[in-house]
Amino acid sequence: MSSLYIHIPFCKQACHYCDFHFSTSIRKKGELVNMLCEEIRLRKNELPGKLLDTIYFGGGTPSLLSSEELKRIFDVINDNFEVRKDVEITLEANPDDLTLENIKIFKNAGINRLSIGVQSFFEEDLQLMNRAHNAKEALESIQMAKQYFDNISIDLIYGIPGMSNERWETNIETALSLGLPHFSCYALTIEPNTALKKMIEKGKVKPVDDEAARAHFDILTKRLKEQGFTHYEFSNYGKPGFFSENNTAYWFGKPYLGIGPSAHSYDGKNRKWNINNNTLYIKSIEKGELPLEQEELSITDRYNEYVMTRLRTMWGIDINEVEERFGNLYKTHLLNEASKEVELGLLQQKEDVITVTKKGKFLSDGIASNLFFLN
Template sequence: MAGIYLHIPFCKQACYYCDFHFSTSLKNKEEMLAAIKKELVFRKKEFEHEKINTIYVGGGTPSLLTAKELESIFSVIYKNYKVVTDAEITLEANPDDLSEKKIKDLAKLPVNRLSIGIQSFFNDDLKFMNRAHTAEESKKSLEIAIRYFDNITIDLIYGVPNMSSKKWLENLKLAFKFGISHISSYALTVEEKTALHSFIQKGKVPPLDENLALEHFKILVSETEKNEFVHYEISNFGKQNYFSKHNTSYWLGEKYMGIGPSAHSFNGSERSWNVSNNAKYVKALTEDKLPNEIEKLSVNNLFNEYIMTGLRTIWGVSYQKVEKDFGKNYLQHLKKNTQPFIKRGLLELAANNTLITTKKGKFLVDGIASDLFKINL
């Protein structure tokens, strides 16, 4: 099985914290969509022996596209790829785009999963992040969406300055009240070349408080568990049968094709990425060229990625898989370097010799994983 990711590089406005590739100008939208469809056709041989299990339309803000524009993209995919009948097809959307008519139109498409970028149910937080929607639009969009879609996930951000724990808890309670079956929740982070980074550098915004983020994370873990969500990946919480199949395929090392500017692909041994420039992307496809770079992954690369993704999930890191895929030297390296973390209660060895992250270790998992990487053979 394999997945397709489509990057739609347009947004109404720039969120202060975001470092994804996008443009706030829609003047070249038609040329971009034509190039995306051309890349899909151009690369179909890469997946001629694969069945497509998931399609994820992200960005950017894909909900800026009309239903007709989205339909034309899906038509190209279904014509050129073998999409399974029960494929998970996700569309990212912002609340301000989700009128009842838009949601009805989306429900007529192959889309069967909506990912709605709520981020917060409070206007002051949304203003701080420079989101395009209001708290009222968030609630209204969910009220309508749950009538047309069974599978809905929302994004929420914690660790926001001036967001009290009480306020964060209220965000979660509102999500539970709507009956949402999946939540993706991330700590606010400062990425270089973002407005937020500039504001902090200039002293307009205080540095982010890691202790506040940790406190919010603990509340998140506790409250989702009380409401029968499974914490199946560090930032993802889903009820049974509502885990993201597409994102899970990333974490389990399955193949995926990234279409659109800045999109990444993985075929099991190589990683490739498209140019993060709309004009260059369109020009290359117009000239029948693929605007990408390819990296052949070393054994070290593949091992390190397995450690990073495995420890972030409930499926953990299998000693048996490490020995089978990478050899005894890698297994010995892993066993030796995990001992300090096991003693500190941050990692534990579960059934079938699978290494998993404990509740205590979850907030620190990226640092733990990097300490287990194999740098030199």
């Protein structure tokens, strides 16, 4: 199983919380799309197999792509890879881009899954985050998208400064009323060098309250479970048959090829990442040079990544798989460290699988770090 990720590094405006690589100038969009296509040609042999099981357009804002630009990208993908007949093809979209015309363009291009960045259905939250859409556009875009897409996910953010439990509950109920099969819900994090970080430091915005975020998480998981959603990864909730194949492949350590500025790739042992500068990326690819760095992951690196990603999922850590992939030393270490978390009620072991408990779910990343192997 292999995946292709394509990074579209353009946005209409900068969200205050975002630290991903993007540009608010789309002047070079057409030129950069040409270079994305060329990078695919240059790197087509990097994946262990040429069969693609998932294709993911991330960003930035991929919904800024035109029908002609999408066609160019899909043409080069089909020329250089074998694509699974029922391949999952996801496109991240912002509500303000989802006009009826654009929705039809995405559908006709071959996109079969939309991930819509709603974040909140309240104007004050959207304004605080400097989102390009408003609450009315969020609702209307989803209703239009449902006419052409069955597989739709929306992003929501909780733990926003000033967000009460009641407002978060209203966000959840609004989302549920739309009859969608998947939600990705994230606690607001304050990243360095973001506008939101500076606003908090200047006292213009209240700091993030971790206890409030935990309360929102508990409300969310309880309500979605009542509605038949499976909490299959810390931030992801899906109805049966609608889990993200792309993200699941990532959590299971499957190889993926990342195309575009700042995009990362992984082949099972090595991680590569492209330069996060659009101009330098274009100049490099024009010369037939790959603007990337590479790191060979040690067995300890791979074990730690396995623990981190798998502990976030409902599938958890398979003890036998740890022994098979990393050896008895790592298995022994895992069992010793995990036993401490089991005593605290944060982990549980059923047969040969270790998972987080309800008590430990919100702390899963911290628990994972306690299980890391430190050289």
